[in-house]
Amino acid sequence: MSDSPSFIYFAAPPLPYFLESGETLYEAGDRHPSRQHLGMFDWLIVESGCLHIGEEEAQWSLSGGQSLILLPDNYHYAIQSCTERTRFYWIHFQAVGEWLQSEQAHGTLDQESHAARFKTTPYSLTLRKQWTLPYPEQAYQLARKLNRSGGERQSNAFWSRQQTFEELLRIMDLRQNDLYASPVVTLAEKAETFLKAHYRSQVTSQMMTEALNFHYNYITRCMKQVYGMTPSEYLTAYRIEQAKLLLLKTEWPIAVVAEQVGYESAPYFTYSFSKKAGISPAKFRKQYMK
The missing domain is CATH 2.60.120.280 (Regulatory protein AraC)
Incomplete structure (x- = not known):
């Protein structure tokens, strides 16, 4: 065996x-x-x-x-x-x-x-x-x-x-399966749920520590093991994912899209989006327009 x-x-x-x-x-x-x-x-x-x-x-x-x-x-x-x-x-x-x-x-x-x-x-x-x-x-x-x-x-x-x-x-x-659920996976999933629920807000390490009752460093290790990303990286990826949906479904200005997915600064949103997607938000939207 x-x-x-x-x-x-x-x-x-x-x-x-x-x-x-x-x-x-x-x-x-x-x-x-x-x-x-x-x-x-x-x-x-x-x-x-x-x-x-x-x-x-x-x-x-x-x-x-x-x-x-x-x-x-x-x-x-x-x-x-x-x-x-x-x-x-x-x-x-x-x-x-x-x-x-x-x-x-x-x-x-x-x-x-x-x-x-x-x-x-x-x-x-x-x-x-x-x-x-x-x-x-x-x-x-x-x-x-x-x-x-x-x-x-x-x-x-x-x-x-x-x-x-x-x-x-x-x-x-x-x-x-609750009998085999790993504490690491369980905490990582709770952290993911928290990030998805609060991605429009300014999420801090202290907020996550208080909400999940674990030190932020431990939360980070768990998310890294399960998702291959830190909470900050996961939050950025999820925000960009949601921004893509808004760019396709609405005609909102880029600044409004940025605000809706948790960015206070439109230029920083454009920088983050471009770095993650390899293209600016405006060009991303334009490639799907007739």
């Missing part, structure tokens, strides 16, 4: 999307096939028995109630044949956005490149690569539902499968 826990982070939206699923029953003596360059994630959820499988240098023996996510381009193989009847579900899925496997409990995705590509600050969906499921029966039920939907009309199956898959992602997301 691989000892060091690994985490897989997905920047969303867009969420990973479902491709296909199935259920496999191995008798004693059967073994999982070896594959490489599969080109998609392979999610295994074992219901009973024991599945012996490896990926590159790591190896696992998965018993009932355990899951494993194999990466798209890695080599995976059977360590040994099953010694007992083993039933498991498999789900193939893919991700359009950035993803990362890390041994760190707070892997940092590239927030800025995602925001530039998808026009929104990403949520970091956090899955354990290998996990003993806290609610295995719920995972089995969703896996069975995915398989049953294969018999529906394609127009129905497309939507029902994706919705079911997203529900499975939700219950597996560590950030949604």
Whole structure:
């Protein structure tokens, strides 16, 4: 069994999307096939028995109630044949956005490149690569539902499968599970919520310290670990994001836009916007006008 826990982070939206699923029953003596360059994630959820499988240098023996996510381009193989009847579900899925496997409990995705590509600050969906499921029966039920939907009309199956898959992602997301929620992530999310609620105001370190009941330096470390940005950097990025929306949706003067997103000085807003976006606010607006 691989000892060091690994985490897989997905920047969303867009969420990973479902491709296909199935259920496999191995008798004693059967073994999982070896594959490489599969080109998609392979999610295994074992219901009973024991599945012996490896990926590159790591190896696992998965018993009932355990899951494993194999990466798209890695080599995976059977360590040994099953010694007992083993039933498991498999789900193939893919991700359009950035993803990362890390041994760190707070892997940092590239927030800025995602925001530039998808026009929104990403949520970091956090899955354990290998996990003993806290609610295995719920995972089995969703896996069975995915398989049953294969018999529906394609127009129905497309939507029902994706919705079911997203529900499975939700219950597996560590950030949604209070039993596994990290204090670092929890504080970082509270800080993010505070910044989004007060971005129109002049936010200070003292304000954040008093509102969150933690020293500002600790808040900064937590946000840096989770979002890859300090509170000040996150606030600037969010203000610029909101400014872009106002530049596109309104005809307000640049000075008014600056004031609406928390800048007292229009010239400083223009400087910050240009530095962050690589173009001035006026030119940004103009490129979308006829």
